[in-house]
Amino acid sequence: MGNVNTQAVSAAGKHKKNLLVVLTLSGTYMVAEIIGGIITQSLALLADAAHMLTDVVGLLLAYIAIRIGERKANQQKTFGYYRTEILAAVLNAVVLLGISVYVLYEAWQRFQNPPEVKSQSMLIIAGIGLVVNFIGMMILRKNSDESLNMKGAYFEVLSDLLTSVGVMIAGIIMLTTDWYYADPLVSALIGLLIIPRTWRLLMEAINVLLEGVPKGIDIMELRKSLEAIPGVKELHDLHVWSLTSGVNAMSAHVVVENRNDLNTLLKTLNDNATTNFKIFHTTFQIEDEGYAEGEIHL
Incomplete structure (x- = not known):
């Protein structure tokens, strides 16, 4: 999403x-x-x-x-x-x-x-x-x-x-x-x-x-904050970058405990990133626990 x-x-x-x-x-x-x-x-x-x-x-x-x-x-x-x-x-x-x-x-x-x-x-x-x-x-x-x-x-x-x-x-x-x-x-x-x-x-x-992590954003704090949301089991392939000054973006793969009410979960994830970390554009890929990934970055 x-x-x-x-x-x-x-x-x-x-x-x-x-x-x-x-x-x-x-x-x-x-x-x-x-x-x-x-x-x-x-x-x-x-x-x-x-x-x-x-x-x-x-x-x-x-x-x-x-x-x-x-x-x-x-x-x-x-x-x-x-x-x-x-x-x-x-x-x-x-x-x-x-x-x-x-x-x-x-x-x-x-x-x-x-x-x-x-x-x-x-x-x-x-x-x-x-x-x-x-x-x-x-x-x-x-x-x-x-x-x-x-x-x-x-x-x-x-x-x-x-x-x-x-x-x-x-x-x-x-x-x-x-x-x-x-x-x-x-x-x-x-x-x-x-x-x-x-x-x-x-x-x-x-x-x-070079799409480095924007100044002022602690990516480990972002990870902990998102993983603490109820319904989130794990977060991986987390990337944060800037389009320009003041316009930050992120993407992440989110392993969920169940697929009930995903719209509410996605809204909570987005609101957390936007409000607490000033990220303007978010993309979350929802996955089940057994989903295989070829490469894990963060």
């Missing part, structure tokens, strides 16, 4: 309006930063604008993935397009890792020959960026724990905020001391700070693609 709520909404889909607001803010600031970099002839601002461009593309991919993920299931995609959000999270993580590596490379290059930077103009524009990115980060922060896609978008904005802070710190140092090594030093620290967070995001997304 399978049970599915066709009206389920992915965790990221609940917050797409917030993502669109942040995308608009970041995109607007990116354009302003490009213009400011050209006017002030600041290479640091233009480089940061390139960093912003990558993040804006990442945010746009996240939003597009949510919209695609909302498309209804069909005969070819029986679970719908939920996994699109996870693919976007993987892509975001890969992009962020690429940015971090590039920042470290660029910092090394600047250590060899640090360029002179117009620090005062850089400070003003970076200050505006700090405010914009802080607003965006606060908008996405509440949603980042519910969805890998939203977490990826949150890290995009967080990396921008850290970049703005780094640019301001470097700007203050260069403005007061003319020590232009501050620019590559702060940039390297930013790159090193982004890598571990992004790596964790990538591993979580890959776990979903």
Whole structure:
């Protein structure tokens, strides 16, 4: 027996309006930063604008993935397009890792020959960026724990905020001391700070693609809870996985003591998994005690 709520909404889909607001803010600031970099002839601002461009593309991919993920299931995609959000999270993580590596490379290059930077103009524009990115980060922060896609978008904005802070710190140092090594030093620290967070995001997304047990679900506790239901003799071939963040699924073979009132038993099994373990889609195969199985997984 399978049970599915066709009206389920992915965790990221609940917050797409917030993502669109942040995308608009970041995109607007990116354009302003490009213009400011050209006017002030600041290479640091233009480089940061390139960093912003990558993040804006990442945010746009996240939003597009949510919209695609909302498309209804069909005969070819029986679970719908939920996994699109996870693919976007993987892509975001890969992009962020690429940015971090590039920042470290660029910092090394600047250590060899640090360029002179117009620090005062850089400070003003970076200050505006700090405010914009802080607003965006606060908008996405509440949603980042519910969805890998939203977490990826949150890290995009967080990396921008850290970049703005780094640019301001470097700007203050260069403005007061003319020590232009501050620019590559702060940039390297930013790159090193982004890598571990992004790596964790990538591993979580890959776990979903590999259909690993979702974070927050103890599969042994799930087994004990289901086997404790009256009428259930044994549970085997138990599998739990995620379609996307916040949309978990499971299947199990259930050995029953008797076949009286199976509908009530199935409803109890489903209600237990849904209420206690937040599993959105359940499939139970009912078996008699003597039913032979070729392979037992869990």
